[in-house]
Amino acid sequence: MxxxxxxxxxxxxxxxxxxxxxxxxxxxxxxxxxxxxxxxxxxxxxxxxxxxxxxxxxxxxxxxxxxxxxxxxxxxxxxxxxxxxxxxxxxxxxxxxxxxxxxxxxxxxxxxxxxxxxxxxxxxxxxxxxxxxxxxxxxxxxxxxxxxxxxxxSAGRRMQTEFVAVPAFWTVGQTIDHLRETEELPERFYEIFVVDPRYQLLGEVPLDVLLRTKRPVAMVDIVSDERHQVNATDDQEDVARRFERYNWVSAAVTDDAGRLVGVITVDDVVDVIEEEADEDLKALGGVKADEELSDTVWYIAKSRFSWLFLNLFTAILASVVIGMFEGQIEKMVALAVLMPIVASQGGNAGTQTMTVAVRALATRQLGNANARRIVLREVAAGLLNGIAFAVIMGAVAVAWFGLPDLGLVIGLSMVIVLIAAALGGILIPLALHKLGADPAVSSGPFVTTVTDVVGFFAFLGIATLWFRLS
Amino acid sequence: MxxxxxxxxxxxxxxxxxxxxxxxxxxxxxxxxxxxxxxxxxxxxxxxxxxxxxxxxxxxxxxxxxxxxxxxxxxxxxxxxxxxxxxxxxxxxxxxxxxxxxxxxxxxxxxxxxxxxxxxxxxxxxxxxxxxxxxxxxxxxxxxxxxxxxxxxSAGRRMQTEFVAVPAFWTVGQTIDHLRETEELPERFYEIFVVDPRYQLLGEVPLDVLLRTKRPVAMVDIVSDERHQVNATDDQEDVARRFERYNWVSAAVTDDAGRLVGVITVDDVVDVIEEEADEDLKALGGVKADEELSDTVWYIAKSRFSWLFLNLFTAILASVVIGMFEGQIEKMVALAVLMPIVASQGGNAGTQTMTVAVRALATRQLGNANARRIVLREVAAGLLNGIAFAVIMGAVAVAWFGLPDLGLVIGLSMVIVLIAAALGGILIPLALHKLGADPAVSSGPFVTTVTDVVGFFAFLGIATLWFRLS
Incomplete structure (x- = not known):
């Protein structure tokens, strides 16, 4: 079709x-x-x-x-x-x-x-x-x-400076005559702005309202109750969010003195919303926001290097933790075989929670009002899945290596790492947001550090204690 | 401000x-x-x-x-x-x-x-x-x-069935009089549709065009050249993409017989675009598209379990690869300490490439015309960063364990895993897209499997060969 x-x-x-x-x-x-x-x-x-x-x-x-x-x-x-x-x-x-x-x-x-x-x-x-x-x-x-x-x-960069504004004392009839007689009108417009002699915005009249109203009515009497208005210095993302929340099609742009300077239409806003979602998505994947398909090999290699370099520190930190247990690994190579599983489950669970948190922060759905509830919900879900994977992985480990104790150790560490992943996945973005940093850009490496370090430390540490005691 | x-x-x-x-x-x-x-x-x-x-x-x-x-x-x-x-x-x-x-x-x-x-x-x-x-x-x-x-x-679900349509022979004056006299008009509208007696859509007249035109002109003479029209059965994402690409503010919805049945406005489309970006972002993070902040603990735990379960297979597969080299790890525990670094760098590089590929596919920027160029660009970038991290990680390994050969081994495997990450990161989403699957949902586990398996196999395999030969 x-x-x-x-x-x-x-x-x-x-x-x-x-x-x-x-x-x-x-x-x-x-x-x-x-x-x-x-x-x-x-x-x-x-x-x-x-x-x-x-x-x-x-x-x-x-x-x-x-x-x-x-x-x-x-x-x-x-x-x-x-x-x-x-x-x-x-x-x-x-x-x-x-x-x-x-x-x-x-x-x-x-x-x-x-x-x-x-x-x-x-x-x-x-x-x-x-x-x-x-x-x-x-x-x-x-x-x-x-x-x-x-x-x-800013809104001032995205606005169109072509618009139609009329004085408050004009009637509907005068306005329509003006539109019929003026050559230099914007290519497309959706409302008539009503201004005072100093160009202060008094309100707007959507075109359908103009068309439904009889000719003798004064423009100032039919301006909308709702004000669709932004300041020229407002950030385009805040403007986009307001368009989206309140279903605007266009908005007046005024300067600091309240004078009408332009109009923003929803088609520009659609591009901003798309860009913003794009930036969050790329940031979570470790790609810089400005990377584009037309970029050269050299540019993207450089641009991605910095993220990989940061991740290298995380990985080395995790390796240092592993290094602390070299002796135990030498005695029981099965630990080396199984340890990436614990870290990997933690990393993936942490990414799930972080994705939800980052997106909810970006769309303003997560705030002080519900932060406590969401943190508790994530931790409880981490505990539930921790127990589920403790049972599954415990059974796998026992079947694979024939050591019941190893099943207990990996099960216990699975619960710990999934709770740590939930806590890290939600608290790190929340903290970065409070500090004014963009959680989409910076949460990833911190969350991975938490899940890797906790994962390896819990599994190898519990193993060392357990097999020393038993 | x-x-x-x-x-x-x-x-x-x-x-x-x-x-x-x-x-x-x-x-x-x-x-x-x-x-x-x-x-x-x-x-x-x-x-x-x-x-x-x-x-x-x-x-x-x-x-x-x-x-x-x-x-x-x-x-x-x-x-x-x-x-x-x-x-x-x-x-x-x-x-x-x-x-x-x-x-x-x-x-x-x-x-x-x-x-x-x-x-x-x-x-x-x-x-x-x-x-x-x-x-x-x-x-x-x-x-x-x-x-x-x-x-x-579908567009039929998102459309508004309140709209204004007039016969082709009406004049601008008749239309305006009709608008002034009719009580039951839609709350807000942006164009007048012109239809024939069988309600077939002949075209649309934006309200500003209506207002600029003199009363005696026939409506059919001022319909737009551009048709903003979608079919009621069209998928809402395809509709949203057309709004976005062609900067539409509203579009006529017609049924299979070409009859006008409704109108879609951009505010509904903004929600669809936001939803779509949201779905891609969540899918890449391993979260189901329908998960919401109001969901219960039990629901999200269940919903995330399936993704973690799939990842467990990936992780176990990687562990099986490690298990193949148990003997070598026993002889040289440094291998167990360093191996997660190789896999982690591969995983992150693969995620970077996959993020770019998934997003470019979703926004239709990646197609047959440029797939070859993008694959080559990704592989070349992987090679460049592979060499960079080979040098860095080689030096770190030598400094840490005092074994120059270990530096060589980790460097070589770093180049291999970063090239594999680039290939997996771009070819897997492309293949899934060709097969009609959503690359955002399913690429992750495949890409991680490739980078984990290649990472561990390359590092431990090269180490085994090298130290056996030397």
Missing amino acids: LDEMAREHAAKADGLPLRNENGDIRAEVRDAVAAAVEEGDATRLRALFADLHATDQSDLLLSLDPADRPRLIELLGDAFDFAALTELDETARTRIVEALETRTLVEGVRELDSDDAVYILEDLDKEDQDEILDQLPALDRVALARSLDYPEE | LDEMAREHAAKADGLPLRNENGDIRAEVRDAVAAAVEEGDATRLRALFADLHATDQSDLLLSLDPADRPRLIELLGDAFDFAALTELDETARTRIVEALETRTLVEGVRELDSDDAVYILEDLDKEDQDEILDQLPALDRVALARSLDYPEE
Whole structure:
């Protein structure tokens, strides 16, 4: 069904279907584009790119060899939609933007809404930014420069400075007439803002409310009770969280003086939510947030080295613990065979608890109100599974090595390590969060250290005591 | 700054600020609500809940003891916004809904948009659903029953059946007059759909386009070029992906015959995107997707057991490999001390690669077009870091045990395990994806098996050969 839909709605590049049934760009189209770039055939390229959505242009661009991408854009001229660049990952985008001629960039950025323009410009260094800004019309320049003045990842960077605002004393009729007569309106908008003479935001009127209301009614009388408003310096993640919680579609952005400076729409917020979840997921897997598929071997090797290096310390610490029991291992090699099982179960259980804790902290579901209950719940679950695996692993050890005592030792240490894993898995993220660190980034190595050290120490320590006493 | 904003926009419960500076519900408010529930003081409760947004009502509800929640809702009557139930996690919601009286549920569901009503009803079993549906007005009943007939997690379940559709021959003026005169309009809408007499969708007119256009223009002449349309049976994740890629705010939902049956808005999609990222993240951490903070100890212990049980097999397999080299370990206990380091570095490197692969597959960034390049890049990065850690760990081993040969052995096995980790980390998710399995759920144990087995086998095997030969 979906395949049918996909085909039916399929974008076409000069009559060729753009994508195969998996949604990937078809090799035939990619090759046609690559050949046209090779030959410098601008006419053919314009035919291939005409009528494609920015997102499709972006995917087609990304399917090419990186070296061909800037050349393609130069050849396409105004047939290339610069909004396509905002869909690329940062590495790919930066490489293209740096290779483009300033004139091409200026022409392209000029056609964009301010939020998309800022998205492209913010990757450039200050000097290149200024060079492009200088060649833009004064109004655009001022708006973009103001957005770029707000901190990175703030609402001010994500907002669009094109919006419709009317004075409070206007009527519905005047507003509709104004919309019908004005040429320079934003490409798409969802509400009319009502402002006072100093541009202080008095409220907003959703378009459906405007349409349901009779012409003589004053705008100020139909503004919404609910305020959808954020400050330009607010962090984009906090803004995204508010959109998500309160189901907003757009929000006014005001400066510190309460003046309306822009509007944020939910499509930008969707990207932020996706990015944020992506960062948590990568962080838990030991991958830096900025790593992207376009990165080079050298870059990713360096970027991942630091995490592996940190883990090496954890591993060496665990080995030091093992080293303390060398004598006992020499006497009973079965301990060396079984000890990784204890540490591994602890590590996995700790990761489970940590995953739940990190995600609950990120989505604000875990706070002071319920922390106590969740800690107790995790420890109790650790105890239950500890007992379950004590029985299972005890039986396995007895069957394998024929030593009932060894079964008792591994069972007892299994209970200990699973309780330690539960405690470490929840308390470490909570503590890091309290200290203001991002628990997704830093919890992993601490939790593994706890489970490894406790696992090896409990198993080898109990074994040493037990077999010395018995 | 944000704190200031939060305070400024703070919701109030009967004059008391609802949240503290962290955004948590204040204990004072929670206690006031709990006391009023205890005393059955409906008047006080209605004052506390009046004017609160559904999301705030939901958080306040969640801060109470689970046993008090249904009683609170019964006491509140129509002061409780049933949309608040859609913000709860499934476990908490189901428990409340099952405890409510049918009459309360019928009254509450009746006030909701159809998408929210379906969200609450779909958790109930068929019998309870029918009991409630039977007591709803005929029009609502038909619409809800139709939505519930679509598969779980489909667009048909998430759509709202309230929308505005007009015939193609209507003019802008007629449409606006219709909107001004009709009482029964959806609470919020973003476009007018244009349909033919058989309710086939001809296109949509965004509200801002309607407002910019003069009264005599025909609606059919201003429909958008871009079609925002999904099929009711499409999976919600595919729908969410299309919203995200093409920056949609809403989309028409049509049935198999092409008839307009509903509309999906981006706020529902935001929840789906969040859920999806959540599922991937939990799956990678070995936690089932449906686990929630409200779940009981017993439930989470059982739910996590299966993953730990699977991992136990992996760990035992690794131990079997170690067991093959018992003799060599007995002769040289240093091997037992160092072997977990090799396996641990392999496991972490494998997890890094797997995280990148799983996420790239989920977001459709990794496909046939670039799989080859990404595999080669991962292997090359594994080789580079393998060499780096070979040098580091070789030096550590020599310094620790004073055996240069041991340094060589651990260095060589470090290179092998990091290459195996890279191959396993990327090829296993790719293979699972090809086979139609979810790589986020199943890759972990396979990757760990590869890195553990290769790690122990390489280190102990090379050691055995080397020291036998030397």
